[in-house]
Amino acid sequence: MNGTFAFELPLMHITFGITFLVAARWGERSALYFGIAFLCNAAGFGLPVMPMGLSDLTVAWVTDILFAVSFFFFGQAATQHFGAPRRLLWARLATCAISIALCIYAVVGLDDLHMELLASDAGCVLLLGLAMVGIRWQGLRSFDWVLFVAAWFVTIESVIRGTSSFFTAPSSVEDFGTSQYAYFMQALGSVLGVVFAMAGLSAVALSVLDRYHKMAMDDPLSGLLNRRGFEEALATRPDWRGRPASIVTCDIDRFKTVNDRFGHATGDAVIEALAAILRTRLPEDGIAARFGGEEFLLFLPGRTPADALRIAEGVRTAIEAEAAETVGMDGPITASFGISGVVASDFSVHDAIGRADAALYEAKHGGRNRVALRLLDTVEPETAARSAAPLVALERRTGSRRRSA
Known part of the structure; x- marks a missing residue:
């Protein structure tokens, strides 16, 4: 050789x-x-x-x-x-x-x-x-x-x-x-x-x-993006700018009670179940993230607030119907939602997130297990009326069902 x-x-x-x-x-x-x-x-x-x-x-x-x-x-x-x-x-x-x-x-x-x-x-x-x-x-x-x-x-x-x-x-x-x-x-x-x-x-x-x-x-528990992942996903998706877009924030109702009564392992299972529901209901071009604790966020490019409300209402009813059975709890699991549209006057998408968080706060104080909307005052009145009418009507119907229940 x-x-x-x-x-x-x-x-x-x-x-x-x-x-x-x-x-x-x-x-x-x-x-x-x-x-x-x-x-x-x-x-x-x-x-x-x-x-x-x-x-x-x-x-x-x-x-x-x-x-x-x-x-x-x-x-x-x-x-x-x-x-x-x-x-x-x-x-x-x-x-x-x-x-x-x-x-x-x-x-x-x-x-x-x-x-x-x-x-x-x-x-x-x-x-x-x-x-x-x-x-x-x-x-x-x-x-x-x-x-x-x-x-x-x-x-x-x-x-x-x-x-x-x-x-x-x-x-x-x-x-x-x-x-x-x-x-x-x-x-x-x-x-x-x-x-x-x-x-x-x-x-x-x-x-x-x-x-x-x-x-x-990625968030290791839910499998969704974390805050950093959400920011990077937005940065790599500049195509959504100039089109309608909406933000949906979500928070599990009385999550501390779930942890205290059933233990943190069950609490983790609830987060996993909710994340699974979000993934199945999320539009193909949407972005889902866990922002910490029991808080979640959906970014919906190309969707108006009316579209976002229909998606959020579908997620809300799915959580109410499926989550407790999925994790084996004998009590109900519900979540509240806040919605806001992303508008041209926003300095960044975080302005819309802030409005959605405010709407979520209103949903919590309005009885939980419901969807609330926050619109900008600077939106043209006729545009706001066209966008808000079906949302407010649906929100009122949702709220009436909660009160009658």
Whole structure:
């Protein structure tokens, strides 16, 4: 084997393997699998040049095992990182075992190098290829494409190398080290190893950053955005400006009583149930956030206050009908809502949030479990009349139902 490749290639893969194992401490399981795979690759490339006194036949079948295990874990890394279904796991385990058995039989039983290389390369192709075919490329994030393409290059390279082994590999194991096959395997192992490793490291690092960013923007209990996430979502959605938009604020009624009577675990379950109802009733382009405690907010671009009131009333009735049963409480769970439209004179959306909060305060003091509206005094009278008439009527009907109940 070429002296430069023989020693540099194992060291390169050891470096990559250790780097991935360090990255696995960030909580990325795929990095652990990448690390194991590269370390097995390093052992596979390094074993033939290590002065261990092993026979060529022993080195051959042990190396085949290392490469098979390596590609199995490469496939595991891809499956884990891309979130592919694991239904092919047992097929890949069986492929790994069959490939190893065929390699050992070809070396020990037949002394047939071509058969051994074909079994080894075919096994590597299937071990990584079966994992890759389960990946839905349509849903890949932008920074995952490099890893996706690199993995397919490694798979294709194994196919080409395996099919060319009849022309580039010698007939005996003893002559393997000086063959064209060995040279191409090391050369391509160096180039594609670097590309694959760098793509994997980049994808793992960016995935970790994406996860931490999501953790910073999402409320862990409800699964909705938190305040910071809400602000960022608005900043990335400038298309709502210049169109009608509305704010709905929501607060769970007597939430402290729920915590005191049933415990904080039940209180958490109530928040989760309410968040689930908000998600199901939220328009596709809407934004839902938990602003803290039992307070929630909906941003509804393209919706007038009349639209917002209908949505809020639907959420209110769903909470009243479903939430208590969902969490197993024997008492009712209700929520109050405040609504305001976003108008051109607002300095920021927080002006509309302030008005919606004031409306929510009115709903609380008006009997709870109801929807209230706050409009700007600066709105043109005829515009205000057209917008407010159906809202006030519905609010009055809602309030009458509460009083008669």
